Amino acid sequence: MKVFVPGDSGSLALGAEKVARAVSERGIDPVRNGSRGLYWLEPLLEIETDEGRIAFGPVSEKDVESILELKSAHPLYLGRTEEIRYLKNQERLTFSRIGITDPLSLEDYVSHGGFSGLDKALKMSGQEIVQEVLESGLRGRGGAAFPTGIKWKTVKDAVSERKYVVCNADEGDSGTYSDRMVMEGDPFMLIEGMTIAALAVGASNGYIYVRSEYPHAYSTLVKAIGILDKSGYLGKSVLDSGKPFHLEARRAAGSYVCGEETAMLESIEGKRGIVRAKPPLPAISGLFGMPTAINNVISFSSVPFILSNGAQAYKDYGMGRSRGTLPIQLAGNIKRGGLIEKAFGITLNELIFEYGGGTASNRPVKAAQVGGPLGAYIPPSLFDTPLDYEAFVKIGGTLGHGGIVVFDDTADMMKQARYAMEFCAIESCGKCTPCRIGSTRGMEVIDRMKQGEKMEGLLRDLCETMLSGSLCAMGGMTPYPVLSALDHFPEDFV
Amino acid sequence: MTHEETVTMIVEEMRSLPGAMLPILHAIQDRLGYVPKEAVPIVAKGLNVSRAEVHGVLTYYHHFRQDPPALHMLHICRAESCQAVGGDALAEHAKNALGCDFHGISGDGSFSLEPVYCLGLCASSPAIMLDGEVHARMDSEKLDSLLEEGK
Structure with a gap:
C-alpha cells in the first residue's frame, strides 16, 4: 500500500510528523510529498488506489490505524483527492506536481513532465528562449510585475565576462507562502526555471537567496541542488551541453528589506542589506557589479511550463495585460486557508467566500489586505475587483505576491495602520529619509490621533512624501495600507 | 575548543566563498548559538575588512545574536x-x-x-x-x- 503524508513545514506545523511516524510503525514507509495546499485539511493523508489517490483529513496520529483499516468507510474520508472541489476547479500550471510527487525524487520529477522545458531550451538559442518568455506575457510574480522577458533580454544583451541569475526567495510578506511551497514541494522546478534563465541570458552562476525563517525550504534546496549537481543537470556542463551553471542556496538573515532586489544583492555580497539607488539596473550592473537576472521563485517556476508547452498555452490564461496564472494564498481569519492557483481575473469575492468559506470566526469580513504588509486594506464593497495588476492599481492597491489576509469585524483599522508604520520603522534600511524618519513620525501621528487630536491632513501629507520620495517600495508603499485604512474605514479613526 | 579556535576554523574554511560574510556569521551562530564579541576581529582579519564592517553586518540583521540565547x-x-x-x-x-x-x-x-x-x-x-x-x-x-x- 502506498501512503502519502506531506513533509512541508505547513503540514509539519499541524502534526504531520507524528502522523508519518504512526504510518511507519505499521510497516508502511510513507512518501513525504509536498502539500496540496488545502491547509485546513492538513495533515492530509492519502492512499493510492486503483481509482486514484483517496484523501483523509485533517488526520491525527490516533486516526492512522483506523484509516488504514477502514479506508473509504472512515469518517475522515474525503473521496478522491482530485475531486475535492477546492482543488478540482483550480488551474494548476505551476503547482501541477506539488503534493503529488516526492519533492526530492528525480524519477518522480521526470515522470511528471519535469525537465521537458529544459530539454527544449537546450535546443534553442538564448534569443529564442527570451522571445518565448516575452510572448508568454509572464510578469514578475514577486510583486513588481515587470515583464520577465524584457528583463532577461537586457541581461542577455549586456556584454560581460560573467553574468548571474539570482532567485529572490526572501518571501517576507505576511500572508504569502507559495514560494515556500515550491521550495519544499517541488524544488527541481525552481532550479529548472533558473537553469533555463541561465541559458537564455548566458549566465554561469546562480544563487537562491532564502529567508532564514524558512529552515525547511533551505535544507530541501541544498539537497535538491546536491542531487542535480551529481546527476549532471547542474555544474560545469548542463546535461553535456558545454554550458556551465553553478547554483548555490544562500541563507538570508531576517531582514525584510532584503526582499528588495538591490538590498538582496548587497546581502549576498556580504554587506548590510542597504538599498542601492537605481540606475544602474541590476540587469546591467547587479551582483558583484555583473549583469544579473533577478526573479522571484514563482516567476522562475512558471518558466518550465512556458518552454515545455509554448508561450501561447500560458498566455491563453488570464485577462488584460495579466497573463497566465497566479498562485493565490488565502490567509488570516479564513475558514479554508490554502493555495489556489487560478488564471488572473478571478475576484476576491470568489476567493474569500467560495474558496475560503468566509472567516474562521464566523463573523462578518471587515477587510482583506492584499499583497503583503505594503498592500492596501480592501473593504468588501470592492471584493468584486478581479485579480489583475491594472485593476488593483486602479483601486489604490497592489496584487503583490498574491497573498490575501482576511480580517473580521473586530479588527481595528487604526491599529493596523499604525502597525504598517511600525513595521516600516523596524525594517527600514535607513538609507532614505522619507522611509527612515517618516515611518517613526507616522507612528507618532497615529498615536496622537488615537488621543483624539485631528491630524488626518498631516498623516496624508506624510504618506504623500513617503510615496513619492522613498528610494524603494519599503517606504514607497507603506502608505498603501495606511491610506486605504483612512479612505475605507474612516470610522476607526474618530 | 575555545570560541576563538572555532571561529578561526570556520573563517579558514569559508573565507574564499564569494560574499563570505553572511555564510560565516551563520556558521558561527549555528555552532555557538550566537556570534561572540571575540569573533568580530577574527572574521574581519579573515575577510580583509574592518571590524566596523563586521559589526555593521552583525548588528544590521535581526537573525544574528550577540549574546548567548537561553536553552x-x-x-x-x-x-x-x-x-x-x-x-x-x-x-x-x-x-x-x-x-x-x-x-x-x-x-x-x-x-x-x-x-x-x-x-x-x-x-x-x-x-x-x-x-x-x-x-x-x-x-x-x-x-x-x-x-x-x-x-
Whole structure:
C-alpha cells in the first residue's frame, strides 16, 4: 500500500510528523510529498488506489490505524483527492506536481513532465528562449510585475565576462507562502526555471537567496541542488551541453528589506542589506557589479511550463495585460486557508467566500489586505475587483505576491495602520529619509490621533512624501495600507 | 575548543566563498548559538575588512545574536495574518507566562523570546517556532503545554 503524508513545514506545523511516524510503525514507509495546499485539511493523508489517490483529513496520529483499516468507510474520508472541489476547479500550471510527487525524487520529477522545458531550451538559442518568455506575457510574480522577458533580454544583451541569475526567495510578506511551497514541494522546478534563465541570458552562476525563517525550504534546496549537481543537470556542463551553471542556496538573515532586489544583492555580497539607488539596473550592473537576472521563485517556476508547452498555452490564461496564472494564498481569519492557483481575473469575492468559506470566526469580513504588509486594506464593497495588476492599481492597491489576509469585524483599522508604520520603522534600511524618519513620525501621528487630536491632513501629507520620495517600495508603499485604512474605514479613526 | 579556535576554523574554511560574510556569521551562530564579541576581529582579519564592517553586518540583521540565547528559543509571529486571529493576545500570553518581553530571557532562564515577521504558515495562523520546529493554529493552552515540555 502506498501512503502519502506531506513533509512541508505547513503540514509539519499541524502534526504531520507524528502522523508519518504512526504510518511507519505499521510497516508502511510513507512518501513525504509536498502539500496540496488545502491547509485546513492538513495533515492530509492519502492512499493510492486503483481509482486514484483517496484523501483523509485533517488526520491525527490516533486516526492512522483506523484509516488504514477502514479506508473509504472512515469518517475522515474525503473521496478522491482530485475531486475535492477546492482543488478540482483550480488551474494548476505551476503547482501541477506539488503534493503529488516526492519533492526530492528525480524519477518522480521526470515522470511528471519535469525537465521537458529544459530539454527544449537546450535546443534553442538564448534569443529564442527570451522571445518565448516575452510572448508568454509572464510578469514578475514577486510583486513588481515587470515583464520577465524584457528583463532577461537586457541581461542577455549586456556584454560581460560573467553574468548571474539570482532567485529572490526572501518571501517576507505576511500572508504569502507559495514560494515556500515550491521550495519544499517541488524544488527541481525552481532550479529548472533558473537553469533555463541561465541559458537564455548566458549566465554561469546562480544563487537562491532564502529567508532564514524558512529552515525547511533551505535544507530541501541544498539537497535538491546536491542531487542535480551529481546527476549532471547542474555544474560545469548542463546535461553535456558545454554550458556551465553553478547554483548555490544562500541563507538570508531576517531582514525584510532584503526582499528588495538591490538590498538582496548587497546581502549576498556580504554587506548590510542597504538599498542601492537605481540606475544602474541590476540587469546591467547587479551582483558583484555583473549583469544579473533577478526573479522571484514563482516567476522562475512558471518558466518550465512556458518552454515545455509554448508561450501561447500560458498566455491563453488570464485577462488584460495579466497573463497566465497566479498562485493565490488565502490567509488570516479564513475558514479554508490554502493555495489556489487560478488564471488572473478571478475576484476576491470568489476567493474569500467560495474558496475560503468566509472567516474562521464566523463573523462578518471587515477587510482583506492584499499583497503583503505594503498592500492596501480592501473593504468588501470592492471584493468584486478581479485579480489583475491594472485593476488593483486602479483601486489604490497592489496584487503583490498574491497573498490575501482576511480580517473580521473586530479588527481595528487604526491599529493596523499604525502597525504598517511600525513595521516600516523596524525594517527600514535607513538609507532614505522619507522611509527612515517618516515611518517613526507616522507612528507618532497615529498615536496622537488615537488621543483624539485631528491630524488626518498631516498623516496624508506624510504618506504623500513617503510615496513619492522613498528610494524603494519599503517606504514607497507603506502608505498603501495606511491610506486605504483612512479612505475605507474612516470610522476607526474618530 | 575555545570560541576563538572555532571561529578561526570556520573563517579558514569559508573565507574564499564569494560574499563570505553572511555564510560565516551563520556558521558561527549555528555552532555557538550566537556570534561572540571575540569573533568580530577574527572574521574581519579573515575577510580583509574592518571590524566596523563586521559589526555593521552583525548588528544590521535581526537573525544574528550577540549574546548567548537561553536553552530554548521561542519565536512568535507578529505579522498581519497572525494578528487577524489573535496573535497579539498569544504574544501577551507568552510574555506573561515567561515573565519577559520580546528579545528577553524568561525568568527561569530557559526560554529566549523573539518576535518573527512571518513563518509562511499563514493559512493556519497563528504560528510559532520553538527550537526550529514550527507549530500552527496556536492558542494559549497549546503554547502552555509546549512550554511545559520544554522546561
